[in-house]
Amino acid sequence: MNRRSARAPRLLTVLVLAAALLAGTAPWAAAADKPTVTLSKSQAGTGGSITVKGADWRPKALLMLLICGxxxxxxxxxxxxxxCANADGLAVTTDAHGTFRKKLPVAEPPKACPCVVHVATVMGEKAAVDAAFTVAGHPVKPLPAASGNGRLAMVTDTRLDGSSGLLTWFGAPPARTFTFTVGNVGSTPVKNPVFHVGTSHGVFAPEWEEQQWRGTIAPGRKAQIKLPVELTAGASGSYLVSLKYEGKVLAEQPWGVGRPWGVTLFWILLCVVVPAAVFRIGMAVVDRLRPRDRYATGRHRGSQRLAELTVRLPKLTFTQRPRDPDPGPAPSGPPSGRTNGDTGASTTTLPWFTPDTGPGGPAAGQLSAPPDNSQTTKGHS
Structure with a gap:
């Protein structure tokens, strides 16, 4: 009985601790969720140094240490x-247990104190802790009055919504919607927050544009915000869209923009069509200004002129008489086209052949060609 009664409290303690661990209420679990920073000195002058220690950070995390006014x-x-004194800031990496130790030189920040040692993550999940610190000999001014806008922290769900259309393919400005979710970690509501959206290309610095979101974010609440982003006409390549709030960059999103091939196609067609049009206009001007032939119109003036001359050539005819078996002496007197009522075949002779030497003609003396100015005589009936 005594052993059972001694084991009961132990079993009960184990069950309670297990339940607390699952519920996230264990003491060490709560401490691990929130990083801490401690300083070796609360005050030091310029030229000195302090030792900064941290615990409960993410293992192997890269941190940035700055003195800020x-x-x-x-x-x-x-x-x-x-x-902050950015030129004198240092970087440190946590060990496998999420702790670090770093010696930080003291430098005067550009703003007056009150000052803090600002420790924040560089990559991965956002986390930051500020430890109060005083820079000896540095001016001190009261903090500006609270604006009542609370504090916004970046959460998740960062993306670029939208797609390119046909006009973008022809050089229209690419446009997207930058969608992100923020939460109010302050104690007062955030009303109509003003963000700065910047776009950068390659190694160039971003060009910031101020945009205001209409709405109110209550303390401890989240809100999804959508802001329009637009590039210049004809933009192409790799771009980076950045979001900044109260001087702090909250998120960055890459954006790959395709080349507007429609513009390239337009210039290719322009280089082909314009020379062709100039050539046609030049040919029309030359055809209009060159001298014309008075005997013919159109392109083939030479061939029409030759046909006209050929038609106007005189036609030469001759009469063929049948051969006599016993030819007598040649008749006297002028030759005639018809003799003794005989009818001969009339043919056309080319001008460069004589009647006696025509192809297939009769013997010499039997063919005759009347002159142009003589009249054809008929034979006796």
Whole structure:
């Protein structure tokens, strides 16, 4: 009985701890969710140094250590990294247990104190802790009054919505919608927050554009925000879209823009059509200005002129008489086309053949061609 009664409290303790661990209420679980930062000194002058220690950070995480002015652990770095001594900042990597130890030189920030040592993650999940610190000899000014806008922190679900259309293929400005989710981690509502959206190409710095979102985010609440993003006409290549709020970059999203091949096709067609049109116009002008033939119109003037001359050539005819078996002496007197009522065959002779030497003609003296100015006589009936 005594052994059973001694084991019961132990079993009960194990069950309670297990339940607390599953519920996320174990003491060490709560401590592991929130990183911590401690300083070896709370005050030091320029030229000195302090030792910064951290615990409960993400293992093998790259951290950035900065001394910032116009800041407090409750309100954070009000002016963003522009209020920090960026040139004297250091980077450190946590070990496998999420702890680090780094010696940080003291430098004067560009803004007046109150100051903090700002420790934040560089990559991966966002986490930041501010530890109060005083830079000896540095001016001190009261913090600006709270605007009542709370504090916005980036959450997840960052993307670019939309697609390119036919006009973009011909050089129209590519456009997308930058969608992201933010949460209010402050104690007051955030009303109509103003964001800065920047687009950068290659190694060039981003060009920022101010955009205001209409709405209110209550403390501890999240909201999905959509902001339009537009590039210049004819843009192509790899771009990076950045989101900044109160001087702090919250998110970045890559954007690959295709080449507008429609513009290339247009220039190719232009280089082909314009020379062809100039050539046709030049040919029309030359055809209009060159001298014309008065005897013919059209392109084939030479061939029409030759046909006209051929038609106008005189026609030469001759009469063929049948051969006599015993030819007598040649008759005297002018030759005639018809003799003794005999009818001969009339043929056309080319001008370069004589009647006696025509192809297939009769013997010499039997053919005659009347002159142009003589009249044809008929034979006796």
């Amino acid at each position: 116009q800041s407090s652990p409750q309100r954070g770095v009000i002016g963003g990294t522009n209020s």
